[in-house]
Amino acid sequence: MCQAAIEAGCRFFAGYPITPQNEVPEYMSSHLPEAGGIFIQAESELAAINMIFGASAAGVRCMTSSSSPGVSLKQEGISYIAAAELPCVIANMQRGGPGLGNIRASQGDYFQAVKGGGHGDYRIIVLAPSTLPEIYELTMAAFDYADHYRNPVLILGDGILGQMAEPIELKPYKPVVELPEKDYILDGCKGREPRIVKTLLLRPAEALVEFNEYLKVKYARIESELKLCEQYLTEDAELVVAAYGITARIAIDAIDAAREKGLKVGLIRPITLWPFPNEAFKEVVGRAKKFLVVEMSNGQFVDDVKLAIDCSRPVEFLGTGGGWYPTPEKIFEKIEAVYK
Amino acid sequence: MKFKKPESLYDRNTHYCPGCGHGIVHRIIGEVIDELGIREETIGTAPVGCAVLLYDYFNFDVIECAHGRPPAVATAMKRIHPDKIVFTYQGDGDLAAIGTAEMIHAANRGENFTTIFVNNAIYGMTGGQMAPTTLVGQRTTTTQKGRDLIKQGPPLKVCELLSSLDGVAYLERVAVSTAKDSMKAKKAIKKAFQNQIDGKGYSLVEVLSMCPTDWKLSPAQAVGFVNDEMKKVFKPGVYKDTDVK
Amino acid sequence: MAKIKIDSEKCKGCCLCVAECPRGNIRMSEIFNNSGHSFAEIIDIENCTGCALCCQMCPDMAIQIEDEKKTGKIAIKESSQRKSSKELMKKLE
Numbered sequence: 061m062c063q064a065a066i067e068a069g070c071r072f073f074a075g076y077p078i079t080p081q082n083e084v085p086e087y088m089s090s091h092l093p094e095a096g097g098i099f100i101q102a103e104s105e106l107a108a109i110n111m112i113f114g115a116s117a118a119g120v121r122c123m124t125s126s127s128s129p130g131v132s133l134k135q136e137g138i139s140y141i142a143a144a145e146l147p148c149v150i151a152n153m154q155r156g157g158p159g160l161g162n163i164r165a166s167q168g169d170y171f172q173a174v175k176g177g178g179h180g181d182y183r184i185i186v187l188a189p190s191t192l193p194e195i196y197e198l199t200m201a202a203f204d205y206a207d208h209y210r211n212p213v214l215i216l217g218d219g220i221l222g223q224m225a226e227p228i229e230l231k232p233y234k235p236v237v238e239l240p241e242k243d244y245i246l247d248g249c250k251g252r253e254p255r256i257v258k259t260l261l262l263r264p265a266e267a268l269v270e271f272n273e274y275l276k277v278k279y280a281r282i283e284s285e286l287k288l289c290e291q292y293l294t295e296d297a298e299l300v301v302a303a304y305g306i307t308a309r310i311a312i313d314a315i316d317a318a319r320e321k322g323l324k325v326g327l328i329r330p331i332t333l334w335p336f337p338n339e340a341f342k343e344v345v346g347r348a349k350k351f352l353v354v355e356m357s358n359g360q361f362v363d364d365v366k367l368a369i370d371c372s373r374p375v376e377f378l379g380t381g382g383g384w385y386p387t388p389e390k391i392f393e394k395i396e397a398v399y400k
Numbered sequence: 401m402k403f404k405k406p407e408s409l410y411d412r413n414t415h416y417c418p419g420c421g422h423g424i425v426h427r428i429i430g431e432v433i434d435e436l437g438i439r440e441e442t443i444g445t446a447p448v449g450c451a452v453l454l455y456d457y458f459n460f461d462v463i464e465c466a467h468g469r470p471p472a473v474a475t476a477m478k479r480i481h482p483d484k485i486v487f488t489y490q491g492d493g494d495l496a497a498i499g500t501a502e503m504i505h506a507a508n509r510g511e512n513f514t515t516i517f518v519n520n521a522i523y524g525m526t527g528g529q530m531a532p533t534t535l536v537g538q539r540t541t542t543t544q545k546g547r548d549l550i551k552q553g554p555p556l557k558v559c560e561l562l563s564s565l566d567g568v569a570y571l572e573r574v575a576v577s578t579a580k581d582s583m584k585a586k587k588a589i590k591k592a593f594q595n596q597i598d599g600k601g602y603s604l605v606e607v608l609s610m611c612p613t614d615w616k617l618s619p620a621q622a623v624g625f626v627n628d629e630m631k632k633v634f635k636p637g638v639y640k641d642t643d644v645k
Numbered sequence: 646m647a648k649i650k651i652d653s654e655k656c657k658g659c660c661l662c663v664a665e666c667p668r669g670n671i672r673m674s675e676i677f678n679n680s681g682h683s684f685a686e687i688i689d690i691e692n693c694t695g696c697a698l699c700c701q702m703c704p705d706m707a708i709q710i711e712d713e714k715k716t717g718k719i720a721i722k723e724s725s726q727r728k729s730s731k732e733l734m735k736k737l738e
Binding site for chain 2: 657697
């Protein structure tokens with residue numbers, strides 16, 4: 061993730077230590093300055109996200125990372141960054157919660173990430189990689205989406221992805237979308253009118269309503285343009301497992317085992333959690349008889365699956381909160397139990 | 401003698417109440433930035449509080465920050481644009497309550513930006529609640545019988561607090577409650593900006609200022625309150641200057 | 646000598662200049678400006694030394710002093726022009 065960020069031109073990182081993502085700031089602290097970038101270990105998550113706010117307004121590609129309790133603290137800043145329409149990348153390597161919870165992998169921050177954890181009517185783009193090569197690719201793309209839409213992008217990982225090792229093929233950076241000129245940068249008003257970055261809209265009275273209308277249109281545009289989803293053996297699947305991130309990767313082993321036993325099981329894996337790939341689910345729903353949602357929480361992602369298919373098929377559920385991960389065997393057992 | 405609106409300020413009426421010190425501090429900052437010839441290099445930060453709309457008055461780039469976070473924002477701005485002039489303009493609630501951590505750590509890192517800290521011993525915009533710098537005995541809407549030393553503790557003295565930090569280059573407390581004080585304040589603010597130009601590190605000027613509306617005093621009485629009460633607790637003077645060996 | 650100029654529409658009537666003037670040469674108007682404030686006005690412009698202490702205390706930049714040299718020069722020019730035109734008129738008569 062760090063290599064991808066630097067390769068994509070990230071030149072500012074601010075973060076605060078929290079397990080299980082300490083490898084990120086540690087790597088950045090030595091490698092980012094070598095690439096001519098700036099690394100700051102902030103005094104708090106609040107300071108870190110607000111440094112990102114300043115860095116983004118100053119015009120550089122910037123990033124912060126944390127894990128669940130830390131990301132909760134960042135929510136204030138994320139709301140401001142979304143309101144100021146500044147691009148940035150935030151990584152959340154989720155751990156068990158609520159509260160201090162534990163440091164095992166979890167997907168308990170789905171609602172916070174996708175439905176918005178800060179105040180006000182805003183949306184952030186949420187990317188959910190399931191392998192390290194995909195983290196590499198999506199991190200580079202995250203900077204492009206952030207710049208293209210002038211919006212924060214969250215990479216929603218978890219403690220397993222944050223701590224695992226896996227070979228990856230390093231690819232040179234190439235933008236995946238068009239990158240508009242940054243005409244909002246604050247760098248002194250030499251030769252131009254002064255610029256203001258602000259989120260307070262008091263006057264006229266309807267200014268904030270109008271701004272929210274504008275955001276609504278912007279978010280609708282993102283929803284119509286950006287939806288990433290992967291499907292695995294869904295062409296003939298009667299039971300479709302829905303999972304994202306590391307859970308989807310574990311589910312593939314269970315699905316392969318089920319296929320060996322002759323069960324027609326497939327996988328649908330949203331890569332963008334917001335915007336949610338509703339169309340892909342609608343397409344699959346024509347063939348599937350049943351869905352099985354697997355997630356590392358007591359049921360958050362499952363709500364969006366039900367919405368995506370308009371509750372037109374039964375949706376079974378396998379999930380546990382508190383830093384639990386499902387084994388392929390557990391998922392296979394559940395597949396056998398619900399496959400009828 | 402000439403006394404004209406500086407180029408760094410727009411020719412606009414402000415939203416501040418009659419007798420409010422913010423207008424004087426704005427004017428001084430505008431003059432200093434003009435005199436140093438840095439208007440086109442300057443990036444200011446707007447705080448949450450009465451001065452949140454300062455970008456309506458200053459004629460240069462401004463970023464409005466979340467409550468208490470200007471030092472974090474300014475840190476990033478200055479690190480990315482080391483050749484630009486970055487300053488934070490913060491009130492007592494912003495700097496000494498909700499943003500204490502950001503302020504102390506930016507100061508301790510010796511970030512090379514300037515902070516103008518306007519201390520009026522009260523939360524102005526929200527209607528006169530107790531600030532960290534409210535004087536003992538001072539009545540506010542949340543200390544209606546006066547700030548109690550036992551219950552609320554004594555006022556927070558920012559210059560004294562920061563003077564122990566090695567990263568800080570310059571600390572001075574001034575006032576804008578008399579013409580003489582205002583001229584002194586200008587000298588201090590100019591030095592704080594000059595320090596940044598010279599790369600000396602973190603400089604903070606605390607400005608004791610009037611809030612007649614929330615103090616429930618006339619502007620003339622408010623000036624008296626700064627001179628007779630505030631200056632007793634918040635003693636004006638230079639608290640740190642690395643130039644003086 | 647430079648003199649102050651008070652913009653009555655900028656004045657919010659805080660009176661800080663009144664207290665600051667060492668000559669007691671500023672008072673508050675009996676009428677109101679468009680914002681509804683009684684505004685500062687100079688009592689005797691000839692008595693103003695242009696010390697600018699009032700300017701230092703005005704939170705609203707309502708008191709300014711024009712460049713001394715500039716105003717001085719213009720003033721001389723105007724008066725000399727006036728004189729000469731008066732002389733011209735006399736000549737015409």
